[in-house]
Amino acid sequence: MAVLVEPGRIELREEVRAAPRAGELLVRVRAALTDGTDLKTYRRGHPQMPTPTRFGHEFSGDVAAVGEGVSEFASGDPVMCVHTAPCRACFWCAQAEEELCERLMSTMVLGAYADYVTLPRAVVEQNCFHKPAGISYREAAFLEPLSCVVHSVEMVRQRGSVAIVGDGAFGLLHALVLRERGIDAILVGRRAERLESARSYGFDPVDARATDAAAAVRERTGGRGADAVIECTGTQSAWEETPSLVRRGGTVSLFGGLAAGSRVAFDAARLHYDEVRVVSPFHFTPRAVRSARNLLVERRIDVTPLITHAYPLHEIADAFARLDAGEGMKACIEP
Ligand SMILES: [Zn+2]
Ligand SMILES: [Zn+2]
CATH class of the missing domain: 3.90.180.10 (Medium-chain alcohol dehydrogenases, catalytic domain)
Incomplete structure (x- = not known):
């Protein structure tokens, strides 16, 4: 062991x-x-x-x-x-x-x-x-990481367009679960190798090293910003960046946990006057575990x-x- x-x-x-x-x-x-x-x-x-x-x-x-x-x-x-x-x-x-x-x-x-x-x-x-x-x-x-992702996706109710910040395994799992539900997520990443694996899954990720991610997301969402943005990196800078990608009245979901004692700063006007909802999914319920099991067993995602x-x-x-x-x-x- x-x-x-x-x-x-x-x-x-x-x-x-x-x-x-x-x-x-x-x-x-x-x-x-x-x-x-x-x-x-x-x-x-x-x-x-x-x-x-x-x-x-x-x-x-x-x-x-x-x-x-x-x-x-x-x-x-x-x-x-x-x-x-x-x-x-x-x-x-x-x-x-x-x-x-x-x-x-x-x-x-x-x-x-x-x-x-x-x-x-x-x-x-x-x-x-x-x-x-x-x-x-x-x-x-x-089964375990997928259960977290199913729980996370279920906490986001608005999902006509969804942006995902982070091109790691959790970012991709979110994109796969959303695609299985008929939603083509906009992945935002910064690592060449990972952007490549997102492309091999058929996604068209935004390379945040080369372009302004907020502008790229607006461009793909009729100039408004995404209905929902899910943060999947667990870094303070990404948490703070996330509200800039969401539309007025949209949902920001902070999925990647930060260490206890971490402080993050948001523009209060953005949250209040634009009615940005903030959710922060953690872990999963037995219901999410069952849905994740079905996704795997029925081979609905690879x-x-x-x-x-x-x-x-x-x-x-x-x-x-x-x-x-x-x-x-x-x-x-x-x-
Ligand atoms: Zn895990
Ligand atoms: Zn209990």
Whole structure:
């Protein structure tokens, strides 16, 4: 199992494989993806994950052992899941705002960069599914990031025209989910390699290094600006830039989280006199997980080109070193 000993240093350690308790599943990991949160944690640590910590949270695999009382799954079953599940008892769960469940973060599963991972009862009962043979373990591992994106897209109600700031994996996943719903999003990016992969998906991205992004978006939206703009970079400068791309009365969605304590500045007149709505989607609900599962299982979107590198577990340090150097989009660790 891979342990992030301190920012920038990953070590492989022997894992003690515990038998699953009642309601739990032990899963042999087959594919575990990297995402922006993992890279941020690798670079500077994470408040929810004090080091040394296991990490990795986007994965799929095979059931290796079944806890007492689990009837839905058997040893050997290929499964796909997300790493959290709501408690179904708190104030937020009662409002169907399960993404804000007060127990979500304290019960999440971390440590997918390992041979085995244990799923708690809540995940087994609510957010774990059989993986059909028609999709690969790599595709199945997209269930978690795709659930975030489905939740995000559902928080934006106005979407005649949508601009997406950020050409990374989350930007592209947003564009793919929107396209599946009949909306051709305007992707705004600044990295040659990523703009190229957006083009290979058939998008016509705005290269913000070469053109004024706000002017380019206005030009493609009848001079008004986009109905909605979704920020997918998690940088302060992009947050602050986002309102300049939206039309009067449109929606700004701040999807990419910033570190606690970050401050951002917006032009108050733009927000108030132009009635710009601001939403800030976080995480996902079990409903979003189900929609994301259907998108993958019915192969309505093709996620595999987002994986640019694959490594065995013992090369995980190289995987993060390359991502840290700005290479590639998502790496797949295959223990
Ligand atoms: Zn709850
Ligand atoms: Zn993720």
